[in-house]
Amino acid sequence: MKRFSLNQATTRGWPLPELAAGCVAAGVTQVGLWREEVQEFGVSATAELMRSSGLSVTTLCRGGFFDRPDWLSSNVTAIEEAATLGAPVLVLVSGGLPSGSRDVDAARAHIGESLGTLVPYALDAGVQLAIEPLHPMFCSDRCVVSTLGQALDLAEPYPAAAVGVAVDTYHLWWDDTVWSQIARAGAAGRIACFQVADWITPLPAGVLLGRGLPGRGCIELRRFREAVDATGFTGPIEVEVFNEEVWARPGLEILADTIEGYRRFVE
Incomplete structure (x- = not known):
């Protein structure tokens, strides 16, 4: 359990104090948090709750959405929140096509430029930005970065300390190049986080x-x-599940x- 981290999304609706107490009782020492819930409870209050409970924050979700007009201020705030929480x-989630656009290449280029704008903020805060590729079915409206290779290409111009990638099994399991791209990410020191969830079929109406x-x-x-692990990554392994039947x-x-x-399927 040394590397296990409970992503808050898996227990959506579980109030933060109860989540913290439940993790402590179960011997869990690490959690991944989400901005909406943290803001509702209070960023400073959440940071104090984590410290007093002996919990480390492994990630904060989420920044990105570079297709929105307020992307810069929103991401700068998110970096500050991560630093306050002690989340490294x-x-x-990079965002989909801008309204009325069909130009995927331009959307990806904009993400690359936007990352460059955020790098100084990330370095100053000691927070690594993790580009998360999402399954291609989310390309139009949620994330035009669909493969680990695309994410690494976007990260490559910038220091690894500032920009890495998220390896999420749910989004990447279908890609036959993922194994070589994981090796590439590890060699460059760009695996910022590793998240696991399973793919169940038939998919529910809300595919997410x-x-x-x-x-x-x-x-x-x-x-x-x-x-x-073969790349030398020894960081946390977050379980992040979105499922209404689980949440109930x-x-x-x-x-x-x-x-x-x-324990049965990941360790």
């Missing part, structure tokens, strides 16, 4: 909510873990099943 990584707890779907989760259950029950799935 801010996960970026089609993630399963480890072992409930078809992804070779251990193969991913072994590939990431009590937080402690979700956490127990998450830990069991992690």
Whole structure:
């Protein structure tokens, strides 16, 4: 359990104080947090809760959405929030096509330029930006970065301390080049975070909510873990699941099943 981290999305709706207490009781020492819930509870209050509970924050989700007019101020604020929480990584969901546009290449180029603007803020705060590629079905409206290779190409012009990538099994399991790209990311020191969730079928109507707890779907989760480990990455392994049936259950029950799935199918 030394590397296990509970991403807050997996137990959505579980109030932060209860999440912290539940993690402590279960021997979990690391959590990934989401900005909306943190802002609702209060950034400083959340930071104090994590410290007093002995919990480390592994990532903060999310920045990015470079297709929005306020992308710069929003991301600068997100970097500041991550620093306050002691989160070393801010996960970026890059955003889809701007309204009325069909130019995917231009959207990706804009992301690359925007990252350059954010690099000084990230370096000053000691926060690494993690470009997260999302499954291609989200390209139009959520993230034009669809492969790990694309994410690495965008990160490459900038220092690894400032810009890395997120390896998320749910979004990358389909890509036959992912293994060589994981090796490339590790060699460059750009694996900022590693997140696991399973792919379940049939997918629900809300495709984004089609993630399963480890072992409930078809992804070779251990193969991913072994590939990431082979690069020398020894950082946290976050379980991040979006699933309404999971969320309907009590937080402690979700956490127990998450830990069991992690031990059986990821470790």
